[in-house]
Amino acid sequence: MVRKKLVLTFPPERVDKPITYHLVKDFDLVINILRAEIHEEEVGRMVLDVEGDEERINQGIAYLKSQDVKVQEAARDITLDEANCVDCGACTAVCLPKALRLNNETWKLEFDKEKCIFCELCVKSCPLGVIEIKF
Ligand code: SF4
Ligand code: SF4
Incomplete structure (x- = not known):
């Protein structure tokens, strides 16, 4: 099992889609949403901890990118x-x-x-x- 902290940036047309639900259901990942917000220009940002099999996490990240979601690995602290x-x-x-x-x-x-x-x-x-x- 591997754990990663990710920052997701959603384009306006994706902010109301159940994308994180698919990470849980389709890739067996355990998700903990640490922060989620929508900015003025309606771009959504979410910080989440993802835990699961490393290959499944990578597949989940590939799925997010296929949905035009920008994925960055987050720093643990600033x-x-x-x-x-x-x-x-x-x-x-x-x-x-x-x-x-x-x-x-x-x-x-x-x-x-x-x-x-x-x-x-x-x-x-x-x-x-x-x-x-x-x-
Ligand atoms: S404090 Fe720095 S790392 Fe945190 S949201 Fe602002 S610019 Fe990003
Ligand atoms: S020196 Fe300026 S840029 Fe650097 S942390 Fe302070 S206010 Fe921000």
């Missing part, structure tokens, strides 16, 4: 070195779920990890390299 952050806000521009945002009174960066979908886009956006991925 950490922010607050002591070295200069609150420039560059990372907030790439964070779609708004887990990273500048407080508009203090102009300090705030990180709400509950909203993070582990897409890793902020990591490259930080000029000081203070955001790190943990696998």
Whole structure:
């Protein structure tokens, strides 16, 4: 048995389809949905733990891709070195779920990890390299 954390990005025409149901039924996978949300442009994102036979997981991923779902293996954690952050806000521009945002009174960066979908886009956006991925 293997366990993977995946980030799925659904195009607008797929957000209301029972795609994760097929992962369970057709590929015998155990699914734990950690986060699911739809953004303004109606693109759906979901973070889930998938557990099962490795070959069946790979078949499930191939099925998702055949349904135009983008699949990324997710980081286990994202950490922010607050002591070295200069609150420039560059990372907030790439964070779609708004887990990273500048407080508009203090102009300090705030990180709400509950909203993070582990897409890793902020990591490259930080000029000081203070955001790190943990696998
Ligand atoms: S990984 Fe970074 S950019 Fe992606 S949701 Fe989390 S904080 Fe935002
Ligand atoms: S890009 Fe880096 S330095 Fe700028 S606010 Fe984000 S974490 Fe801080």
